Amino acid sequence: MVGSRRTFFKVSGLAAAGMLVHGTAKADPWDEVDAILARIKPPAFPDEDFDVTAYGGKADGKTDNTAAFRKAVEAANAAGGGRVVAKGGTFLTGGITLLSNVNLFVDKGAKLLFSPDQKKYLPVVETRWQGIECLNHQAFVYANKATNIAITGGGTLDGQGQTWKPWGSGGSDWSQLQKWGADGTPVAQRKLGDGHKLRPNLIQFVSCENILISGITIERPPMWSVHPVKSRNITVEGVTINSRGGGGNNDGVDPECCTDVHIKDSTFNTGDDCIAIKSGRDVDGRRVNMPSQNIVIENNKFVFSNRGAICIGSEASGGARNIYARNCAVNQANTSDQLWYAVFIKTSKYRGGVVENVHFRDITANKLTKSPVFITLNYSGSGNSGPVVNPVVRNMTFERLIVAGSKEYAVEIDGLSASKVTNVIVSNSKFTAISKGGNKLTNSQNITFPGTTVNGKPA
Incomplete structure (x- = not known):
């Protein structure tokens, strides 16, 4: 396992629900949802x-x-x-x-x-x-x-x-x-x-x-x-x-x-992809420079996808922020090989842009083909249309994910040596029947798993 990780054995409400920045817990990010929906x-x-x-x-x-x-x-x-x-x-x-x-x-x-x-x-x-x-x-x-x-x-x-x-x-x-x-x-x-x-x-x-x-x-x-x-x-x-x-x-x-x-x-x-949040591709996306933001996804059913249920990217050059998903069911029919990922965040070294403040809670998933949560800055389908401009991916929380079955890992993070994925909390979640066991973290830092288990063991 590559990358740094800290595991909390005692979970405080703010630490589990909010982001830890410089050791200080911020307010619950979900407090913003009511204001978004009111607009x-x-x-x-x-x-x-x-x-x-x-x-x-x-x-x-x-x-x-x-x-x-x-x-x-x-x-x-x-x-x-x-x-x-x-x-x-x-x-x-x-x-x-x-x-x-x-x-x-x-x-x-x-x-x-x-x-x-x-x-x-x-x-x-x-x-x-x-x-x-x-x-x-x-x-x-x-x-x-x-x-x-x-x-x-x-x-x-x-x-x-x-x-x-x-x-x-x-x-x-x-x-x-x-x-x-x-x-x-x-x-x-x-x-x-x-x-x-x-x-x-x-x-x-x-x-x-x-x-x-x-x-x-x-x-x-x-x-x-x-x-x-x-x-x-x-x-x-x-x-x-x-x-x-x-x-x-x-x-x-x-x-x-x-x-x-x-x-x-x-x-x-x-x-x-079932839902894919996008904001433009490479040089042209950065020219437009307009993020996707303030998005609430809830109470949806994901029956089949040969990619991801809820995705960000890969065209994310304008950035994506304040993305919330809750109370969704992925492969409710519990049939093998219906979906690859529950959460798929994908970008590349040509995209640029900042993906941040992404929050998921109360998601269930069954018998996934790939890792339930996959964050990659090396997306192979991105191609090359311009110079290298590394993206930034940071500040994410995943709460109360219940996943029964994956042919790969529980959480897989694949950052860049020049741009690590930072500040991700996976809290109070339960992953079972994970074929490869545990998580795979590469080029990432401050990735924590308070109250989370994988195949019955602390993550």
């Missing part, structure tokens, strides 16, 4: 409906409803707001752009079936692709600089993402975008879209405020499922994400450079 207020909308069928829409699964949705959204916006309603069947459509004060309401039993025709998501729009700004296909539901927007109802958004899978990871287009980001090419000149192969997200809201995504089911996205960018006051609640079978890299909810976010009461069955 997050879902938008309200006028009590007026704009049924898509009144604008030429047909729920027959065959008719192209792109124009009908556009007309309904524009009418609702012009009237001062309301619900654009899809009900009673399957609506085939291209891209939908929401405007301020519009709630896209997909009724229970209704489905938005997104066209596989890539030209339905043009012209190009301002977007971000894996943490680098560019002009590319719009997300299937998109908004830019809108206020008070929502997607609600009990219906389904089906991205038919498998039709986009041949585009893969972007190939030469992705290489070109990374080069543009590293070279500081003006964003207006980073034009992709038609003839290029960077898959769009299913839902992406850019520079928006007052967002609600509630009650819907998402299936088969072409890439990430829900991706708010540079936005504020966001509520994601009661959402079911079944992203497996989509286009690949099918994350669940990825807030990027966002402030005041509440993700709750949702279920994740994803082809990649």
Whole structure:
């Protein structure tokens, strides 16, 4: 075991719940949660409906409803707001752009079936692709600089993402975008879209405020499922994400450079990370220099992921701070090889940025493929798009984690010799059936385990 560690045998309330800085316990970091949640207020909308069928829409699964949705959204916006309603069947459509004060309401039993025709998501729009700004296909539901927007109802958004899978990871287009980001090419000149192969997200809201995504089911996205960018006051609640079978890299909810976010009461069955908090990639991410902060994740169920349940990174160049997660169940079905990590914090020596003040409590997990808590500054998927700028990862607490089963370690920390992971407390937690036993700590300092056991022994 490499790195330094101190174990407390007597646990005081402040030492277990707060961070120890220069030997002095700070106040409980969870005291900040109520203030964060008090600021997050879902938008309200006028009590007026704009049924898509009144604008030429047909729920027959065959008719192209792109124009009908556009007309309904524009009418609702012009009237001062309301619900654009899809009900009673399957609506085939291209891209939908929401405007301020519009709630896209997909009724229970209704489905938005997104066209596989890539030209339905043009012209190009301002977007971000894996943490680098560019002009590319719009997300299937998109908004830019809108206020008070929502997607609600009990219906389904089906991205038919498998039709986009041949585009893969972007190939030469992705290489070109990374080069543009590293070279500081003006964003207006980073034009992709038609003839290029960077898959769009299913839902992406850019520079928006007052967002609600509630009650819907998402299936088969072409890439990430829900991706708010540079936005504020966001509520994601009661959402079911079944992203497996989509286009690949099918994350669940990825807030990027966002402030005041509440993700709750949702279920994740994803082809990649379930929740991934991001803030830009390498040189371009540091140029934007906007953190993701004040995020509360609670009461969620994580069914499947071949990566992590709750993640930070790897695109974290703008930093991430004040991240809280509680009362979540990882692999509740207790079936082997359903998820890799419960907590996955990942970055690299090219990212830069500060990840700090991260707090998890009351998380249960079963039969994980990898270490339940994995913090790495050597993430192999990060690539190299710019000079070495070491990240800083510090000040984290993990309380009352109950983990039954891991094929690796309990807690694994993999820092850099030039930038150690510092000040991590894992308190009052219980890890059982940990195959490799104990923890693996490399290039880390002030990592403590008060009241925590691994396979029945003090950590």
